[in-house]
Amino acid sequence: MAQGSAAPxxxxxxxxxxxxxxxxxxxxxxxxxxxxxxxxxASPANLPTQYAPAEVEETLYERWVExxxxxxxxxxxxxxYTIVIPPPNVTGSLHLGHAFQxxxxxxLTRRKRMQGYEALWLPGMDHAGIATQNKVEQQLAEExxxxxxxxxxxxxxxxxQWKEEYGxxxxxxxxxxxxxxxxxxxxxxxxxxxxxxxxxxxxKMYEDGLIYRAERIINWCPRCLTAISDIEVEYQEDDGxxxxxxxxxxxxxxxxxxxxxETMLGDTAVAVHPDDERYAHLIGxxxxxxxxxxxxxxxxxxxVDPEFGTGAVKVTPAHDPNDFEIGRRHxxxxxxxxxxxxxxxxxxxxxxxxxxxxxSAIVAALREQGRIVAEKRPYVHSVGHCSRCKTTIEPRLxxxxxxxxxxxxxxxxxxxxxxxxxxxxxxxxxRYFDWVDNMHDWTISRQLWWGHRIPVWYGPxxxxxxxxxxxxxxxxxxxxxxPDVLDTWFSSGLWPFSTLGWPxxxxxxxxxxxxxxxxxxxxxxxxxxARMMMFGTYVMDEPPFHTIQLTGLVRDEHxxxxxxxxxxxxxxxxxxxxxxSDALRFTLANGANPGTDVPIGEDWVKASRNxxxxxxxxxxxxxxxxxxVEGPLPGQDEMAATDRWILSRLNAVVAEADGYYDDxxxxxxxxxxYHFAWDEVFDWYVELAKxxxxxxxxxxxxxxxxxxxxxxxxxxxxxxxxxxxxETLWTALTGGESVVIADWPKDSGFRDEAAxxxxxxxxxxxxxxxxxxxxxxxQPGQKVRxxxxxxxxxxxxxxxxxxxxxxxxxxxxxxxxxxxxxVAGATVALDLSGAIDVEAERKRLxxxxxxxxKELAQTxxxxxxxxxxxKAPDHVVEKxxxxxxxxxxxxxxxxxxxxxxxxx
RNA sequence: GGGCGCAUAGCUCAGCGGUAGAGCGCUUCCCUUACAAGGAAGAUGUCACUGGUUCGAUCCCAGUUGUGCCCACCA
Numbered sequence: 001m002a003q004g005s006a007a008p009x010x011x012x013x014x015x016x017x018x019x020x021x022x023x024x025x026x027x028x029x030x031x032x033x034x035x036x037x038x039x040x041x042a043s044p045a046n047l048p049t050q051y052a053p054a055e056v057e058e059t060l061y062e063r064w065v066e067x068x069x070x071x072x073x074x075x076x077x078x079x080x081y082t083i084v085i086p087p088p089n090v091t092g093s094l095h096l097g098h099a100f101q102x103x104x105x106x107x108l109t110r111r112k113r114m115q116g117y118e119a120l121w122l123p124g125m126d127h128a129g130i131a132t133q134n135k136v137e138q139q140l141a142e143e144x145x146x147x148x149x150x151x152x153x154x155x156x157x158x159x160x161q162w163k164e165e166y167g168x169x170x171x172x173x174x175x176x177x178x179x180x181x182x183x184x185x186x187x188x189x190x191x192x193x194x195x196x197x198x199x200x201x202x203x204k205m206y207e208d209g210l211i212y213r214a215e216r217i218i219n220w221c222p223r224c225l226t227a228i229s230d231i232e233v234e235y236q237e238d239d240g241x242x243x244x245x246x247x248x249x250x251x252x253x254x255x256x257x258x259x260x261x262e263t264m265l266g267d268t269a270v271a272v273h274p275d276d277e278r279y280a281h282l283i284g285x286x287x288x289x290x291x292x293x294x295x296x297x298x299x300x301x302x303x304v305d306p307e308f309g310t311g312a313v314k315v316t317p318a319h320d321p322n323d324f325e326i327g328r329r330h331x332x333x334x335x336x337x338x339x340x341x342x343x344x345x346x347x348x349x350x351x352x353x354x355x356x357x358x359x360s361a362i363v364a365a366l367r368e369q370g371r372i373v374a375e376k377r378p379y380v381h382s383v384g385h386c387s388r389c390k391t392t393i394e395p396r397l398x399x400x401x402x403x404x405x406x407x408x409x410x411x412x413x414x415x416x417x418x419x420x421x422x423x424x425x426x427x428x429x430x431r432y433f434d435w436v437d438n439m440h441d442w443t444i445s446r447q448l449w450w451g452h453r454i455p456v457w458y459g460p461x462x463x464x465x466x467x468x469x470x471x472x473x474x475x476x477x478x479x480x481x482x483p484d485v486l487d488t489w490f491s492s493g494l495w496p497f498s499t500l501g502w503p504x505x506x507x508x509x510x511x512x513x514x515x516x517x518x519x520x521x522x523x524x525x526x527x528x529x530a531r532m533m534m535f536g537t538y539v540m541d542e543p544p545f546h547t548i549q550l551t552g553l554v555r556d557e558h559x560x561x562x563x564x565x566x567x568x569x570x571x572x573x574x575x576x577x578x579x580x581s582d583a584l585r586f587t588l589a590n591g592a593n594p595g596t597d598v599p600i601g602e603d604w605v606k607a608s609r610n611x612x613x614x615x616x617x618x619x620x621x622x623x624x625x626x627x628x629v630e631g632p633l634p635g636q637d638e639m640a641a642t643d644r645w646i647l648s649r650l651n652a653v654v655a656e657a658d659g660y661y662d663d664x665x666x667x668x669x670x671x672x673x674y675h676f677a678w679d680e681v682f683d684w685y686v687e688l689a690k691x692x693x694x695x696x697x698x699x700x701x702x703x704x705x706x707x708x709x710x711x712x713x714x715x716x717x718x719x720x721x722x723x724x725x726x727e728t729l730w731t732a733l734t735g736g737e738s739v740v741i742a743d744w745p746k747d748s749g750f751r752d753e754a755a756x757x758x759x760x761x762x763x764x765x766x767x768x769x770x771x772x773x774x775x776x777x778x779q780p781g782q783k784v785r786x787x788x789x790x791x792x793x794x795x796x797x798x799x800x801x802x803x804x805x806x807x808x809x810x811x812x813x814x815x816x817x818x819x820x821x822x823v824a825g826a827t828v829a830l831d832l833s834g835a836i837d838v839e840a841e842r843k844r845l846x847x848x849x850x851x852x853x854k855e856l857a858q859t860x861x862x863x864x865x866x867x868x869x870x871k872a873p874d875h876v877v878e879k880x881x882x883x884x885x886x887x888x889x890x891x892x893x894x895x896x897x898x899x900x901x902x903x904x
Numbered sequence: 905g906g907g908c909g910c911a912u913a914g915c916u917c918a919g920c921g922g923u924a925g926a927g928c929g930c931u932u933c934c935c936u937u938a939c940a941a942g943g944a945a946g947a948u949g950u951c952a953c954u955g956g957u958u959c960g961a962u963c964c965c966a967g968u969u970g971u972g973c974c975c976a977c978c979a
Contacts, residue, residue: 305979308978314979320977430907431907434908557915593918601915607941610941871959872960
């Protein structure tokens with residue numbers, strides 16, 4: 001086909017953007033070309049005749065990877081731009097929340113890459129200690145086995161198998177999404193290198209006194225059989241029962257209230273407030289503890305609130321964090337009465353009972369003794385649950401490893417306070433500070449098998465012998481490594497530098513640390529963000545990111561949280577297969593108002609698919625009409641107002657889009673590009689250009705070049721968000737190798753206010769006439785002949801275009817009725833031979849007249865208001881003056897039109 | 905008990921001291937040769953309530969109500 005032919009012989013692209021997988025796959029022409037940058041032939045023949053996103057997207061992705069577009073180079077002299085991925089847990093598959101964050105990260109790095117940065121988006125996954133171990137244990141349970149049946153080594157082997165399977169699934173999803181990550185740098189938190197980083201940091205912290213071992217009350221999950229940290233506990237309001245128990249005998253009694261009667265077996269004191277006169281006589285005395293043969297002291301402690309309940313508290317130092325503190329202050333015994341599974345160990349009738357069975361049994365026994373003086377049920381109170389398995393947490397006295405947080409948290413907080421790291425949106429930083437400034441020490445040891453084994457060896461007496469990666473543990477009897485593993489967040493806290501090769505001073509580390517942006521959900525500020533900030537400032541002396549971009553959570557179309565129990569969870573793959581990855585990505589970007597939750601529904605993805613289809617067809621049309629990017633842009637003197645208008649708008653949109661990208665305003669970005677492309681380019685410029693194309697000659701050549709330019713830039717602007725369809729269309733349009741490595745558009749600074757005004761007038765004229773016609777119920781099928789009279793020089797130049805847009809007959813036919821329509825800066829007189837509904841017209845005009853009169857009254861009032869004139873800014877006053885002027889003109893005109901109407 | 909946020913069209917959400925916006929949905933018309941996954945024209949809101957500041961408040965301030973989230977060792 002001849003290049004630039006205005007009359008294509010056949011449809012070069014399918015007329016519909018069909019994402020169904022069942023469509024025939026298309027041969028990939030560009031693969032056959034040995035030279036990807038071959039001679040430019042902007043012909044529709046470059047595009048396949050059918051397009052099926054689900055198929056084409058995968059092909060395109062593999063090609064990008066093969067060509068190494070996403071591989072970052074440490075040796076380049078380009079400015080680095082780095083994002084490390086929040087490593088997904090290997091527990092399952094990616095959900096819409098991942099798709100959402102990945103879209104943002106991908107768009108950011110793709111744009112920076114196009115801008116000439118050495119862009120690195122580093123991929124990887126997290127071993128997710130307790131979560132993964134639980135999943136594999138569930139799997140084993142289905143086979144009727146437990147992890148103890150397998151033994152530690154075989155179990156860990158089994159988890160690695162799991163990781164291969166589900167990790168592979170996740171990587172496949174990332175490819176399907178189009179994530180432009182550097183696969184040569186893929187990392188896993190249990191990799192040898194990252195494990196070494198973990199051990200090295202552990203050793204450093206141990207030596208700096210920031211890691212210590214201590215016996216304290218910890219949150220214990222009786223199902224997972226491990227300690228967990230404070231933030232791994234989820235509190236929820238549960239129905240309980242508050243019972244008041246009478247302790248002691250005779251006149252030496254005291255009533256205490258509890259929701260946990262079973263722990264009374266471990267009580268070693270009753271505490272009252274020191275100033276509480278009701279109990280003054282008891283302080284220091286010992287009273288009988290029911291159901292046991294023990295007596296316990298009554299102690300005075302300021303922690304007790306005399307206003308609450310009876311003002312007396314039972315104290316169980318081994319099973320309650322508050323009581324633990326009281327126990328310490330008063331040197332009380334720590335008596336454990338529950339084992340690691342929550343079963344009573346205290347000798348006696350309750351031994352062997354589960355904690356909840358024991359609770360009712362003990363209450364029953366006390367009731368029999370008449371020691372229950374009051375009951376309140378249900379009693380709603382806040383109860384801690386394991387965030388992984390929802391089992392009720394059992395506070396338990398236990399020896400664990402701890403991180404001394406205060407010095408680390410101080411540094412992490414300062415990095416944000418002094419502006420080295422910026423949290424965006426800013427109001428989220430209060431949440432960060434709240435936590436960083438009040439954080440308690442962090443329990444890091446876990447009684448699990450899957451994770452980084454604590455790098456500590458003990459001697460025969462249980463003493464710490466050596467710590468860290470470089471020391472050989474001494475052999476011989478009784479020497480052993482700590483059996484526990486580290487909290488999974490310990491290794492993910494090192495992620496921004498461990499992935500780049502630390503503790504070695506690798507070129508990667510030199511070039512890419514600190515990273516630029518962290519994109520993650522506000523829900524893991526404490527778990528992950530704060531920990532990375534602590535480790536980064538401590539280990540590297542530099543916070544790991546310049547910007548922390550916090551995203552909201554993805555919700556369903558009614559703003560409801562997605563969860564399995566609601567049944568509203570959507571697999572991103574489902575929508576990607578049905579509508580294409582681009583459609584999903586665009587929808588997610590469109591919902592991305594910084595820091596707010598993102599609702600998403602299938603209809604919205606469909607709408608995005610429709611947008612992709614629109615771009616597809618507009619580009620197809622452009623190619624059929626010879627749009628080109630060849631050669632320089634025509635001079636301004638050669639361009640029509642329509643050309644200057646669209647280029648003026650184009651450059652403004654480039655600037656606007658840049659601002660939005662820089663501010664992570666993806667919702668505004670996608671909205672601006674959507675409306676510019678669809679409304680201005682496709683609905684107006686393309687329609688206006690049709691008349692020019694039809695006439696041929698130099699004006700048509702100019703329009704072809706301008707249309708080519710506009711599409712080229714729009715496709716490049718959209719590429720970071722919707723990479724696939726833009727790649728296909730951009731390469732077809734420009735003949736370029738790939739839009740992935742194309743230059744990012746720059747605002748040339750070209751603006752043409754006059755042209756923008758002129759086209760606005762044309763648009764208004766066309767719209768007014770269309771509305772008039774619709775109001776009159778004039779059907780196109782009626783073959784209405786019309787005489788179009790344009791008043792004002794600017795519109796005369798557009799007469800052909802207006803006739804085309806309104807599908808008017810050529811001038812010169814007979815006409816009778818007259819309608820004169822208001823247009824800013826001009827008048828369009830439309831003379832119609834069709835019948836006019838006089839009553840409808842009178843009604844419409846009356847309505848307009850009323851509106852204009854109201855406007856006149858309002859504006860006159862304002863302009864007569866001296867206080868207003870004194871204070872309102874000039875531009876506001878000008879605007880109101882202008883409105884009054886228009887209203888006056890309108891009133892005169894409408895009155896004349898009303899008078900001209902034939903009598904009803 | 906503290907802290908933060910939100911209340912705008914049927915739905916999901918932007919906006920913002922100076923005549924109320926988008927997408928989807930809805931109504932009417934049109935299969936105009938890029939696209940019916942399209943085109944054209946429309947309807948719809950006491951901008952939660954009550955006060956205050958201002959020439960002017962959906963926007964700023966105070967309070968009320970409703971709602972969501974986070975934190976917290978309420979026995």
